[in-house]
Amino acid sequence: MSAELQSPRTQIDEIDHQMVQLVADRMAVVRAIASTKKADTDAPLRDHNREQEVMANWLALGRQNELSDYFVGRILRELMNYSRRVQEEILDRSQDETGLDLLQVGYLGSQGSYSDLTLTKLFAERSQSKLHRRGFSSLTQAVDALEAGELDYTLLPIENTIAGSLNETYQMLAERQLSIVDEEVLPVEHCLVGLPGADLRNLKVVRSHPVALQQCASWLNKLSSCSQESHSSTAASAESVDRDKDLQVGAICSEEAASRLGLVILARGIANQTHNYTRFVLVAREPETVDRRRPARISLILTVNHRRGSLARCLDAFAQRGINLTKLESRAKAESPWEYYFYLDIEGHNEDAQVMEALDEVSRHANTLKVLGCYPRRSIFGEDLEPVEHQPEDLKPESEIATLKPVPNASLRRSGRKPTHEPSIVKIGGVPVGAGHFMLIAGPCAVENRSQITEAARMVRQAGGQVLRGGAFKPRTSPYSFQGLGFPGVDLLCQAGATYELPVITEVLRLEDVTRIAQSADALQVGARNMQNFELLKKLGTIQRPVLLKRGLSATIADLLAAAEYILAAGNQQVILCERGIRTFETATRSTLDISAVPVLKQRTHLPVIVDPSHAAGRRDLVLPLAAAAVAAGADGIIVECHPDPDQALCDKEQALTRRDMDDLVAMIRKAGKGV
Ligand code: PEP
Ligand code: MN
Secondary structure, three states: OOHHHHHHHHHHHHHHHHHHHHHHHHHHHHHHHHHHHHHOOOOOOOOHHHHHHHHHHHHHHHHHOOOOHHHHHHHHHHHHHHHHHHHHHHHHHHHHHHOOOEEEEEEEOOOOOHHHHHHHHHHHHHOOOEEEEEEEOOHHHHHHHHHOOOOOEEEEEEEEOOOEEOHHHHHHHHHOOOEEEEEEEEEOOOEEEEOOOOOHHHOOEEEEOHHHHHHOHHHHHOOOOOEEEEOOOHHHHHHHHHHHOOOOEEEEEOHHHHHHHOOEEEEEOOOOOOOOEEEEEEEEOOOOOOOOOOOEEEEEEEEOOOOOOHHHHHHHHHHOOOOOEEEEEEEEOOOOOOOEEEEEEEEOOOOOHHHHHHHHHHHHHOOEEEEEEEEEOOOOOOOOOOOOOOOOHHHOOOOHHHHOOOOOOOOOOOOEOOOOOOOOOEEEOOEEEEOOEOEEEEEOOEOOOHHHHHHHHHHHHHHOOOEEEOEOOOOOOOOOOOOOOOHHHHHHHHHHHHHOOOOEEEEOOOHHHHHHHHHHOOEEEEOHHHOOOHHHHHHHOOOOOOEEEEOOOOOOHHHHHHHHHHHHHOOOOOEEEEEOOEOOOOOOOOOEOOOOHHHHHHHHEOOOEEEOHHHHHOOHHHHHHHHHHHHHHOOOEEEEEEOOOHHHOOOOHHHOEOHHHHHHHHHHHHHOOOOO
């Protein structure tokens, strides 16, 4: 080694030594805190405010030293995750000693497996009891242990949005004496991981659970010289990579499983489809009662004989009573060829009179009927949402817009409205906007951290918003303002959206990020400052995702339409226009909301037009009146900014709506006869 390198390397070794020592010192303090919490049984394990404060301090210090927020944030998150585990372990140990309220739960795999992550999510919601988790290398072993009384619960994966139902689980549910007592849905984000120093191009073997290999088949097929090996779980495959110390071997597993073992991520986003969710059920030996006020689901298995109409009669028993069927699937009975089990999920409680009647009737038409359990319904976020009160048809205000005559314009070949042209409908993650469909998009200006965006998603969902917004790449007027979390922010937004079943929209600033953002977000936003970034617009014309195009700060309506035309001409017809205020001489508001743009656009284009009163007003108190004006002017939707704790918002805090503001906004929209 050259002499010039020797000295800096020695320095690095010294710094590393100090860093590890500091991490160890920090952990010792964490342990001391855990012991204090152990004594005070009311003390929560996590203190979100404190975590946010620590994160803010780190980011500020990082910025002073010209370190990126992303990099600094990541290091702290890793430290915090590890601290949390250490604390949990210390608290668990004390529970072990006293034997108090300790639940034994079995799952497939080991630490960091998707089942393990799901347990964390599920029990955060379910109970305050301490968990003792036991990983098993097969589901059968985990269920055997449950039946033998060694466990209180076992978690079973039951279906996946790419791979379909898991036969093994259904088979066990059919044959054994188990009750489903809960469910959870986990967004699955597979990573290809390897040892530090491994290179994707040199991989010879990829290991994982067979379902994970199947879910990534298209991507793996491109690694031509690579063979695949099945392992009992994704986490077990990662452990084998760590154990074998072979740079040519990789595994598919969660990011958590990899980071626990110090493995590195070689590729992300490798699943055949962007949306990859696994639904799990928690099973016990005995059924549990579900509070009647909570939305619940019932799972059933039935078999019918080959008589004409027997299945139809069973299904009709539910339809007749207005009971919603959320799943119907058939599986061959292994023991008798050409006979089938039907797996059904219905919405409702097993004590509902309607449900009891329906099940009674089904049992008369079925050969066998087994109720697998009644449990809280969590796949649509499990809190009671207020029923939407629609105005009776005759009270809906006459739409002024219906009387507006189209104003054709030959240069707007695709966006222009022709005399016979119907208005277009664009869908964001299945939610329609346009042609009478009203859309409410809400969320923070910027994604700041996991708890902020998750809280914001919950807030949006509870208020009645349909799409979650959140900027990860922020175009800020000042280079010293928070610039967004970048791709990790997009990931957090998607995760929060998935948890609360909200499609997500986020802004794209750069041409080279379009494809990657489009892989995970349901829609892409072009901000006011980029409305005439024609190369970006052309690129957005090539993707399969809807684009929300915001009007430039000093763009005319004609400029906006011409910009939309760029996207449409390049092939993407899913464009939503957004009036967000323009620069005028007026300084009382951040921008001046050009309300007349709404009816003018509606005359000129068939595309949906929505309004952003938040950026127009720049002040919370004006958002609602401007939104009301937009609704009255015939806008197809509203996009607003809201925040669980506006005072702490890193971006646009003066205009962020509170929970109560969100409720008022939704009440206004509903009063105007719009169904959100
Ligand atoms: C935003 O929506 O976060 C935003 C930056 O808006 P605009 O581009 O309209 O300023
Ligand atoms: Mn903003």
